[in-house]
Amino acid sequence: MSGIRLEPGDLSEWLDDLRCSILDEPPNTAKELELIRRKIAKKHKLKMPPGDAQLFSILDDDLKLKIGKFLRRKPTRTLSGVAPVAIMTSPYGCPHGTCTYCPGGPEFGTAQSYTGHEPAARRAARHGFEASAQVLDRLGQYSAIGHDASKIDLIIMGGTFTGRDLEYREAFIKGAFDAANGNISKTLPLSLKSNENASNRIIGLTIETRPDQCSSIAIDWMLENGTTRVELGIQSLDDEILKQVHRGHSVSSGFRAGKRCRDAGLKLNLHMMPGLPGSTSKKDYEMLIELMHNEKWRPDMLKIYPCLVVKGAQLVQKWQNGEFKAMDNETAINLIADVMCKAPPWLRIQRIQRDIPSHEIIAGVTAGNLRQLATRLIEKEGRRSGCIRDREIGRVKTKPDESEFRTVIRKYSAAEGEELFISQEAPLYHENEEDFEGFLGGVPLTNEIHNWSSSDPAGGVISGFLRMRKPSKDIWREEITENTVIIREVKIFGTAVGVGEQSGKESTQHKGLGSYLMKIAEKTAKEHWGANQILVTAGIGVREWYNTLGYKRIGPWMGKSL
Known part of the structure; x- marks a missing residue:
């Protein structure tokens, strides 16, 4: 809520009163807190209580812990x-x-x-x-x-x-x-x-x-300085289109760069740009499906940026001459909706469209909420998205009971290596989704490793996951032997909980799920691949946690013998 702007010194009496009221009768909901705020504001003859952001900035640590969750905006x-x-x-x-x-x-x-x-x-x-x-x-x-x-x-x-x-x-x-x-x-x-x-x-x-600036030397430097994820601008899977837009690299260089990143244990986020000169709606859809499903690619994350005619770009001239027609809103919405519904269970569609203001766009997609519009279309048509983002426990409308979650291990090939996606999932039911034998609400029912197929249904509600790779044969680091596997990511969802803090009832963080997934990964790596060493691409700030699990520095990674 918005309120009058006051300096902290003007609020001392009001804040003292608020503090006493909260300590005497701690609010259990945001509505209860709001009633307390208004009551005391009226007592001190304030037209309105201060806004959330200002109130949060003047609270002491004790009060932040008690009521901060009710003030959180966005x-x-x-x-x-x-x-x-x-x-x-x-x-x-x-x-x-x-x-x-x-x-x-x-x-x-x-x-x-x-x-x-x-x-x-x-x-x-x-x-x-x-x-x-x-x-x-x-x-x-x-x-x-x-x-x-x-x-x-x-x-x-x-x-x-x-x-x-x-x-x-x-x-x-x-x-x-x-x-x-x-x-x-x-x-x-x-x-x-x-x-x-x-x-x-x-x-x-x-x-x-860019793919042509992502050599093994560049990757070594990124690893040494704490990099955990690389974003590569692939843009198209057609060399003629890349040449026409002066992209400066080939499709094959994009594949090789992505493969190097994965073999080094880095997460991979690929950027694609539908609607480029020389492409068609059909071709755009086919290329995005190929990127998500073909074992050459299968990235961990994807960003989709429909091509725009933007002020200052060379493409403006081509558009003015009638040589290029930009993608319209309806085409983009249908394309994005179709792609979201085909997303494999390990993929997060990280972003859809650029943050370019509409006044800078001469032609192309002008809708500023493309993902939201695509989601509405999916719901209207009775479909559902397979993207991880739409299945996160913090985002789904109906939260599953803790007892409904099970451990799922999906296996798939990617960039000449093998991947295991180990997740904690609960059934995500959809009234129009047909029943799939061996699945419940998108979750495989087998207790064994499930070999993923493009015909599988979208996954279930997900509370956490782990990505583990058996690298290709083209490794260049001496720390990685033929019996080494790399954990490229461990992710637990739910509202962020501070380092060292206890999680609340509704949060999934700091409840042992990360440690549990690591144990499953170690056991599976040894039994399924015969691995004798496991490395983890750990962010700088997470190294301490891996130390508690018995991992030590091995080159730029954290690692241990199995």
């Missing part, structure tokens, strides 16, 4: 268990040049492919593109709206980060970690080490780059 921000913090690098062009659809760039004072009007771009510019200032700004925003931000998922945006010079890259990462640590270290390694025990820990680091 709850979806941390529903997936972490606090995303996106920061942007300074304006710099891509090494290969400029794609025809790409706006922005150094000549416009923005990072390549950004207009400068996106929220993250504006925030970055406001702080002179300094990493530390951007992180502190974002953490302050989380605190102001009542969210715990002690588990940070750091995302570095701004184009081809691995194409920048080494000095800039390391200084930028150090600035981000120093801000999270609350102190300035002398070197990057010391800053990373400090974060292992910091109050605000960076539990994941994402780097955006």
Whole structure:
């Protein structure tokens, strides 16, 4: 709720009264808290009580613990268990040049492919593109709206980060970690080490780059500096289309880069751009299905950005000449809905459409809520999405009972290696979904490893999962032997709970599920693959937790012998 803006000093009597009332009769709901606030505001002759963000900023720690959950605004921000913090690098062009659809760039004072009007771009510019200032700004925003931000998922945006010079890259990462640590270290390694025990820990680091800038050398550097996820701009699975838009890499280079990332234990998020010049709606759908289902690809995550005609892009001229027709809203909504319904159970469709303001878009998809519109269409047609995001326990409308959850192990091939997706799932029932033999509400009923098939139904409600890979034969790190497997991700859903804090009744974090999935993974790796060593790609801020499970540093990973 909004309220009058007062300085903290003006609220001392009101706050003292509120504190006493809450301690005497602790509210059990947001509505009960609101009644207390209004009653005391009336007593002190305030027209309205202060807003949530201001009230949260002046509460002491005891009161934050008691009523903070009732003040939290924008709850979806941390529903997936972490606090995303996106920061942007300074304006710099891509090494290969400029794609025809790409706006922005150094000549416009923005990072390549950004207009400068996106929220993250504006925030970055406001702080002179300094990493530390951007992180502190974002953490302050989380605190102001009542969210715990002690588990940070750091995302570095701004184009081809691995194409920048080494000095800039390391200084930028150090600035981000120093801000999270609350102190300035002398070197990057010391800053990373400090974060292992910091109050605000960076539990994941994402780097955006291009396939042609994702060599084994680049991956080694990313691993050494705490990277856990790589985002690759694949854009299309057609070499002619890539050539036409001056993309500067081939489909095969995208495959090889993705394979290297997975073999090194990194999570893989691929970007696709339907509606490019030379493509069709049918072709776009077929390429997205191929990316999700063909064993060459099968990424962990996917971002779908329909091609737009944006001010400043070379594509504007082609559109003006009538040589290019951009995808419209209806086509995009139908495409996204169809793709969401075909998503395999390990896939999270991370994002749909860019944060480009409508006034910068000359032609193309103008609907700012494309995912929401696609979801409405799916519901209207009696279908359901298979995307992990739509099945998270924190997002489903009907929460399953704890007794309904079971451990599921799905096996599939990807990028010439083998993957096991170990999850904790409960049936997700849908009135129009046909019964599948051997499944209940999308959950396989077998107690053995389930070999995934593209004909399988969408998965069930998911509270946590683990990704484990048996790498391909093209490994280059001496730490990885033929009997080594790598855990690429462990994820527990539910509203983020602070480091070292006890979880509430409704949260799934800090209840032993992560440790349980690790035990299942170790047992399965040994029995199914005959593995004698297990490595984990652990974010810097999670290393301490893996230590408690008996894991020690092995190169850039945490690992142990089985």
